[in-house]
Each structure stands twice: as C-alpha cells, then as structure tokens.
Amino acid sequence: MTVSNDAAPKILDLPIGLHATGMRREFDSLGEVEVPADRYWGAQTQRSLEHFNIGNDRMPKEVYHAYGYVKKAAAIVNTSAGRMPEWKGHLIERVCDEVISGALDEDFPLYVWQTGSGTQSNMNVNEVISNRCIQLVGGTLGSQEPVHPNDHVNMGQSSNDTFPTAMHIAAYTMATEKTIPALRRLRDAIERKSRKWADAVKIGRTHLEDAVPLTVGQEWSGYVGALDDAIAEVEHVTHGLLKLAMGGTAVGTGLNAPPGFGEQVAAEIASMTAAPFETATNKFTAQGTLDRMVRAHAGLKVTAVTLFKIANDLRWLGSGPRTGIHELILPANEPGSSIMPGKVNPTPGRGDADGLHPDHLLRSGADDGRLGGELRAERIPTDPDQQLPALGADHGRHVRPPPRIHDRRRRTEQAQAEGEH
C-alpha cells in the first residue's frame, strides 16, 4: 500500500443514517454479498450474521466502543507517520468518535459466535467505518473507495492484536468505571448499617444452629472486610488489562506494522481514555494467551463468591415473615407471586449475586437450592474466548445496592396501628 496523493474531498455534514431501502451489493475476497441497504456494514459482517445465526448472545457494545479507540489511535499514528493522507486519517478519526459515542451501535449486530479471534467483529468495525467515511465524502457505499476497510481502517493491524486490545480496554473500563465504584457503594452502605447496629445483640448461628451471641454490627463488619478484600483483588487483577497487544499484528511479530507502532498506539489510547494503558512487552504472550483476561475474571469470580455469601445471609436472616428467621426486614421491591397474594421475595439479593461469573453460576446453579422452590436454569456460557468481554461489560450492573424502597410491610403495619387509634 502506497500513500495515494488524491486531493482531499469535501467532507459533507451528514447525520448518521442511510435512507435507502432494499439491498446493497458489497464485496469481499470471496465475492459479492447483498446487505440491507440501510446498514453500514459490509460483506464479511453479513456472512457472519447468516452463518453464525446462533442463539441470542451478541458481542457487547462496549467492545465496539473500545474498538473505536483502537481504530482512532491507529489512524492518528498512521497519519502522523505519513502512511495515509491527513484528510483520510482525520475522516477515520471523526467516524471513530461516532463509534466511541455509541451512535453507530445498531450497525454492530454480530453474535459472539465467531472465528475465535474476533475477526468478524474487527471487520464489522472496519466495514462500518469505511462506509460511513465514504458516505461523508459523497462516495458509493460498498465501493471501498476512498476509505478501504482493510487498507486504511485496519492499517498496520490484525484481528489478532486489535481484538485482545479492545477486550482489555472494554473490560478495564467497565471494571474501573462501574464494578469497583459499585462495590465501594455497596461496601459503604453495609458499613453504615454496621455502625448503626453496633449495639444490637443477636444470637449467632453455626451450621444454621443456635450459637453464642454477637452484635449485628460485628456480623456486618465481616461483610465490609470481605468487600474490602474483593475490591483490592479486582483492582489488582484488572491492572494486567492495561497491557495492550496492539503492534503484534497477526502472530506477535509485528509484520506490516512500522517500528514503534504498538508503543505509539498504546500512548494514544492512554491519552484518549485517561487510563494508563501501555504496550505489552511480549506480544506473543499478549495475543497468544488470554491469561490476563482469565486472571481478571478470577478476581471477579472471588467477588461473586463474596456477594453470593452476603446475599444468601441476608435472605436467610430476612426469611419469613411468619415462619422464617426474620431478624431482618428486607425492603419489598416487587410482588413475588402470580398466585400467592401478598407474597414478597428478596429478589435484589439474587441480582446482586448473579451478575458476575459463569463459573460461579455453574457451581451455584447446582447447589443453590436451600429450602426448595428455587431452581436456577441460567444458561452457562461455555466459550471463555467469546464470553470474557461480555462479562467485562456486564459484571458491574448488578452489584449496585438498589435505591431505598418503601417497605410495604412496615407501611401496612403502621397503617393498621394507626387504624387502631
């Protein structure tokens, strides 16, 4: 690929969207493919959509947002190295900003079931950026001119280094922006209760049988300590995600990438995300293994164990209201039964614990039943290669303590008490 000297075209100010109907012809190395005319994606995305139409699990959008940073950083470095005309690099950067913002999310439809290296998601990104750039210069969609998905958007890159890079960015971002802050909020909320109930004496239990007393504050301080440990562990393991594979290209040797490409791209990504990303010192490790993702996951798995323990304790202590332990009155967040009027279940605890790890779900799905009446049939993800980013993206969602919900039980009791006067 030589730098073309084509003059900069006029960049049109067009909003995102293709107002076409029917199908459009796109092509790749295997030939022509028809794609919906109102979508930006190209032939390879369409092939994957058709051949891997399996289930309902799609690649998380966070991976594509991260890919926006990858493609933008590569365009900046390639342009400054003189490998691409400035106008072309700036145009790609502009469209990458749209990818990062989520404005093009609907054009990233692929399932997690792919080649195993994220090739189709990488090409999906390349095709969408290419066609959006072509739209902005008034070109013909599907022509791959003047911005080519492989030659320009993917310049100096491979799926094998960009996909691990995007996974790391997505997972690190989710962990630091969502999971860890949510764990801290949960920890702080529990600590407030621990202090509030420092003098409330209760009977302890071992093996679910009566034991010697402790205070509720002591009991809950145990949860605080466990969450402190969990937060420290998540912070520690996510640190490994800061090492990026970019620059290794196909097999780690860096073929087709200029010297220093990985370092420069990592520096651009660090600058854009304000997170201390840097190039991985050994690209064969960074793209030949997924061990850093696995370690990050292991930290989340331990955190899931902690959350599950807390949630289960609270469900036990709140059990009742008439025939259980019921030392704790849990807030009512939703009616619990379609047939049993007035029944309320401690469902927030399920969400707290369920969000984190498939291994844990695998185990807990098998042994979670306590007193009967609750089996768990969540699908257990089976391919870590594909599921890691999904979890990196999802795990923070469920750990947030729900907002204070009016306790309907107490309100009813209060109303009855007032009615007696």
Added chain:
Amino acid sequence: MIEGAELNRPKLKENIERSVMMVTALSPIIGYDKASVISHYAIDHDLALKQAALDNGVSEELYDRVVNPLALTQGGSADLPSNGKRG
C-alpha cells in the same frame, strides 16, 4: 436491599431470650459437662436457660454476672478475672 433493610429488634430479643447456647459462657467456670446437662435440660423441658441453670445448681448471682448477652459479644472469659473483660 442494603439501604432499605431494617432490624426486627423484637425478634432479635426473643431469639436471645430463647437461646440456650449462652451456656457456653458458664462452661469455663462450671465445666463443659455440667454446662451440657443444663443445655439439654433447658431444651428437653422447654425452659429458659436461666431457669435450667438455677434448677441445676447455678446461683442466680453467678448466672447474671456471667450470662450477659451484650458482654458476651466482646470476647474474654469469665474465669479470667485479671484478663477477662467480664471477670
């Protein structure tokens, strides 16, 4: 779930009053075997721990001094007057 949770204090109190495992605090003084007899006696006769202890020869003074639920949460041992927090 955390922020909205409240304690059922009457239930906590009831469970404290009905529990017999605070007999553990008497054990270093009267011995494990005698404390076990009191524990089983209380359960078999559906008695409060205090009544079971008094029926089995523990003085009310000793019981009230040693079996104090809040004090029991602070560790130590009743047979260690110099070091035990509850001596």
